[in-house]
Amino acid sequence: MSEHHPLDLPEDHPFGPHTLPYGVFSTADEPTRRRIGVRYGDHVLDLDALAATSGSPHADLLAAPTLNPLLAAGREIWQAVRDAVRTAVTDPAQRATTESLLLPLNAVTLHLPFEVADYVDFYASEHHATNVGRIFRPNADALTPNWKHLPIGYHGRAGTVVVSGTPVVRPSGQRKAPADTAPTFGPSLRLDIEAEVGFVVGTPSALGEPVGLAGFRDHVFGVCLVNDWSARDIQAWEYVPLGPFLGKSFATSVSAWITPLDALDHARTAPPARDVPVLPYLDDSDAEPGGIDLRIQVDINGETVARPPFSAMYWTAAQQLTHMTVNGASLRTGDLYASGTVSGPEPDQLGCLLELTQGKGPFLEDGDEVTLTAWAPGPEGSRIGLGEVTGRITPARTS
Template structure:
C-alpha cells in the first residue's frame, strides 16, 4: 500500500525506485528517485528525515544526495544503499509522511535528466556466446567462431570514460582510418559502417585497495545497479585497428547510458541461473550451485530488451541468454589486483540470442551488410545513416508479479565534423 496514486502495474512503482540525477529550471543537478511519473527530490526529503522520520543515526544521505552525481552515495557502500531503500519505501508507504514528502515530488515533464554518475573507469565485456559466435563467423569465416580463451574468461577491453553520455545526447559520426580487405592502403574519413551494441551497464560502488580483488561471493557488495547501455561502434575503424590490441577509436567516441540506475536490490526477483558453462570455469569464476530457489552467486538476469531503429522495433534480445554473469565479470576485472572505485562502469557486451530477431547489433542483423533490414517506412538499412535514431528499452520481472522498468536509452546520429 502507498499514499501515492500509483497503478500497481506501473514499471516505476515502489518495487523499483531507481536513482538518477536531475535538475529543474533554475536549480542545480542533484540526486532523485523515480516514482511513477514523478521524481522525488530525495536530498530535500532526507533533510527533513534527519530530524522527523528517524534517519538521524544513519548515513548522511542529504550530503550524498544533494550532489550532482551518484558517486558520493555509491561510496557509502552496501549497508547505506540498503538503509536508504528501506527508508524511502517507508516514507512512500506510510501516510504519516505524505504531507512533508508530497511537495518534493516533481513531475517528470518538468525535469532535465543528467549523466547519473561521474564514470571512474569504463570496461566493456563480450559476454554473449551468440554475439561472439556471430561476429567470429562474419570476421573469421574460415576459422573457429570463438577464440580459444573465450569460454575460460570474460573477455573485455578498457573504454574511454570521458565519452560516456546520458540518453538523449546526439552522437557525431566518428572519423578515422579504415581499410577494406580489397584496398591496397588505408584511407581516412567518416565511418561508413556505424553500428550499435545493445547492452546492460553495471554501476559499481564501494572501493577496494590496489592489490586486492573482489571475490565472486562478495560481488553483491559492489554491484549497485544497472543501466541500459549502447556501445556505439564504428565497424570499419574497428576492423582495421583491432589486431593485435583490440578496440580503440572504433569504440571510444561515444557510449550512451540510460538516466535511471535500477538497483540490483530491485532486480532480486529477476535473477536466474546462467544457461550453463562448459568447460567449468577456474575456481575464482566458479559460482555456487543454482537451485530452484537460488540462482547462485554467478546469477544471470531475466531482462527483456527491445531495439528500435527509426520507429521500427528490429530486435528483442534476452539478457538471460548471456554466458558470463555480472558477478563473474567483476571478479575477473579485479582478479589481478586492479582496484575498483565508486562510479566504475562495465558493460555486458552485446546482448544477442540464437535467432535473428534477438541479435543486438546491426552488424549481426544485416550480416555485415549482406542482408539489409527493412524498416516500417520501406527504407532499408545495414548500418546507421546520418539522422537515424536508435532507442533501447528494457523491463524485468519484479516481486509479486510486478514489472521493473528501465526507461529508454536514446541516441541520434549527426554528420561527421
C-alpha cells in the same frame, strides 16, 4: 492514474515502489543546481528535499550533485536509503509531504548520474561472439580458444560515457575495406549500435586485493542500460592486434537512471549451462544464481528491430567483476563495466546491426534515433523498469 495523485500507480507500472532508480536532475528555475532524485512513475522525487524534511541521517550524501558519495557509502547505507524512499512513497502518513516533493519528469533536465571512474566493456554473449566470429572469420572457429575460459574484455574511455539523449556525432577515422589497396580517412560508413547492460561500482577495493564472486553485492550498486556505439569499419582496420580503440571510444550512452541491484532480486536466474569447466575463481556453481532475466527492446526510429534476452548471457556480472580484479586491479567508486552486446539464439534477439544484417548493412544513417528499453520481473507480479537509453546520430564534423 489520477492527475492529482501521482503516487497512485498501476500495479504493473515499471517505475513503481519496487524499482526506485536513482538519477541526477536540474530544474529550469535552478539550471546549475544538480540534485539527486528517484524516479517514481512519471515523476522525480527530490531526495535532497526529502532527506532534509525527514531529518535523514544520510542528508549529506543525498545533497551531493552526483551519486558518487552515495555509491561510496556501502551496501548498508544503500539499503537504508532505499528503505526510506520506499516508505516515503507507500506510507499514507507521509503521502502529503512526498507528493509535494514530486516533480514531473518532463519538467526536469536529467544529467549523467555519476562521475565515471573507469570503463570496461566485456564480450559475454556466446550467441553474439559466435555470430561475429562467423562474419569476421568464416573459415576459422567462430569462438577464440580462450572464450569459454575467461570473460574477454577491454578498457574503454571513461571520458566519453554520455547520458541518454546526448547527440552522437558520427566519428571519422581510418578505414580500409578488404578490396582497398590503402586506407582512407573519413566519416564511418558502418556505424552500429550495441545493446548492453552496465554495472556501476559503489564500494572501492584495495590495490592488490582481488574481489571474489561473493563480493559482487558488496561492491556493485546498480544496473543501467548501455549503448556502446561502434564504428565497424574503423574497428575492423584498427583492432588487429590489440583490440577496440577509436572505433569504440567516441561515445558510450548510458541511462540517466541507475536501478539498484536489490531491485532485481526476483529476476535472478541461472546462467546457460556451460560445457567447458572454469577455473576455481570463476566457478559459481555453488553461488546464488548469477544471471538476470532482463528483457531488452531495441527501437530504431520508433520501429522495434530486436528483443535481446539478457538471461542468455554466458558470463555473469559477478564473474566479470571477479575476473576484472583477479590480477589485483582495484575498483574505484564510479567504475562502470558493461556486459558486451546482448544477443539471443533467435533472429529477432540480436543486439547489433552487424548481426541483424549479417555484416552487410544497412548501418545507421545521420538522423537515426536509437532507443533501448528493458524490464525484469519483480515481486508480486510487478515489473522492474530500467531507464531508457536514447541517442540520435548527427553528421560527422569536418574540422
